[in-house]
Amino acid sequence: MRLTLGVMKVNLLLVLLFALVFNWPIFLHFYRILTALEHVKAGFVLSIPLVLVAALNAVFLPFTFRYLLKPFFILLIMTGSLASYAMLKYGIIFDVGMVQNIFETNSGEAGSYLNGSVVLWFLLTAVLPVCALLWIKVEYPAPWYKGLGLRLGSIALSLLFLVGTAALYYQDYASVGRNNKSLGKEIVPANYVHGLYKYARDVVFATPIPYQQIGTDARVVGQHEKPTLMFLVVGETARSQNYSLNGYQKQTNGFTEQEANVVSFRNVRSCGTATALSVPCMFSNLTRRGYDEARAHSQDGLLDVLQHAGISVLWKENDGGCKGVCKNVPTIEIKPKAFPAYCSGDACHDEVLLQGLDQQIAGMQSREGSKLVAFHLMGSHGPTYYRRYPAADRVFLPDCPRSDIENCSNEELVNTYDNTIRYTDKVLARLIDKLKSLESQYNVGLVYLSDHGESLGAMGLYLHGTPYKFAPDDQTRVPLLTWFSPQLQADRQLNLDCLQQEAASKRFSHDNLFHSMLGIMDVQTQVYDGKLDLFKPCRAG
Structure with a gap:
């Protein structure tokens, strides 16, 4: 018997998967940063996972419509699992350069990264969640505008929370971010999705430059x-x-x-x-x-x-x-x-x-x-x-x-x-x-x-x-x-x-x-x- 869940609950489960599992490397990085500081506000520390949950909620909701939700998030879960493993085990930072490396890697080189650890990680954090997502029957609100209103309301609440947190702890986030600029490239899936976009824009779909010979006088x-x-x-x-x-x-x-x-x-x-x-x-x-x-x-x-x-x-x-x-x-x-x-x-x-x-x-x-x-x-x-x-x-x-x-x-x-x-x-x-x-x-x-x-x-x-x-x-x-x-x-x-x-x-x-x-x-x-x-x-x- 299939489990039936409303689309908002399914989205929350997806947000928690990305926030607490795939983004575990960034929490470890925050831990190293904060334990090295002499004075840290307890409210600032508690706000970090909540900020990530709110941000992911606002970003994920536009992709939770019928016929889009499952294929979109299946792809995101599988790529997010591999990205988080690379970050957790090797400290890799995903940007356009890393995305380019992935696309230009040959099969032999890619195979050298295959081992028991990555297979187990992928089974637990990608295959199992994908199977669960396929098994769940997603219930969408009717009429359609009710679902749209629920999504817009949830997005608005998330943004309101982010604004309120910024008002309270802006200096703390600014200070940590200024001294640890790589943090912005460590949020899954924003890091590799942004890198993929830049790679597509600057490499795949870039307007070809006419070839120029140089040094012909050599x-x-x-x-x-x-x-x-x-x-x-x-x-x-x-x-x-x-x-x-x-x-x-x-x-x-x-x-x-x-x-x-x-x-x-x-x-x-x-x-x-x-x-x-x-x-x-x-x-x-x-x-x-x-x-x-x-x-x-x-x-x-x-x-x-x-x-x-x-x-x-x-x-x-x-x-x-x-x-x-x-x-x-x-x-x-x-x-x-x-x-x-x-x-x-x-x-x-x-x-x-x-x-x-x-x-x-x-x-x-x-x-x-x-x-x-x-x-x-x-x-x-x-x-x-x-x-x-x-x-x-x-x-x-x-x-x-x-x-x-x-x-x-x-x-x-x-x-x-x-x-x-x-x-x-x-x-x-x-x-x-x-x-x-x-x-x-x-x-x-x-x-x-x-x-x-x-x-x-x-x-x-x-x-x-x-x-x-x-x-x-x-x-x-x-x-x-x-x-x-x-x-x-x-x-x-x-x-x-x-x-x-x-x-x-x-x-x-x-x-x-x-x-x-x-x-x-x-x-x-x-x-x-x-x-x-x-x-x-x-x-x-």
């Missing part, structure tokens, strides 16, 4: 005995503070530390906190503050300008996509089934990128003779960090061989992440060895730069993607390594001691990549800005 200058072969390695989710080259206590750079001429830049900031933003930004000539996604995707980037200069470019992909930066250049995407020795399921260890490399380099044809190979690493992509390195490179123990990383101890989690950093370092050393083997044909060099960092539980945050203005250094401070052969140093008149000093003492960012790569490749063009070329101060002339 040309290689200077006299060179040999052409240049440069490896540009784009890291994934590596943070600078876990690099022993930068002072970290664990030996995470044991391979590159043995290489002469390696320079590690200690203070480098990313353009964003997620791949979807950082990679297009770092390959564009737009600075972080001036970055516009639509503009970046509708004009040439670094790789295009290099091609304009007659340099042959190749992109090798092992991280699910280049986010548009390689759309105009030859691309090799690693297919896991083709490399069973390096791959398992839909993910491959980064050493796979060296497979066939000699033949691929030999096959690159360029007008000028110089070549650049870009490698997009899987790197330290979470939460399944343990899948990013082979068993033989499981050095720091105990580690965390599971995807629900919040259930691992901090020691296990950090060890697992450090293993990924060490393995990336091994891959970089192997790439340097490959370059050394080609020194008779080319002036060779390597530049490595990660797209963003990662949170490992500090301040309750895991993974990445936190809005930049709220993001900790864990997510925005990234490693930058360079290695240039003695021949290339001499050819470019590059003083390595000077570069070591610059790397240790100055602050750099993704803004420098575009112009630094043009500079070290000796490319002259109007879009080059010497002020952002981090190599220029250490080059003669």
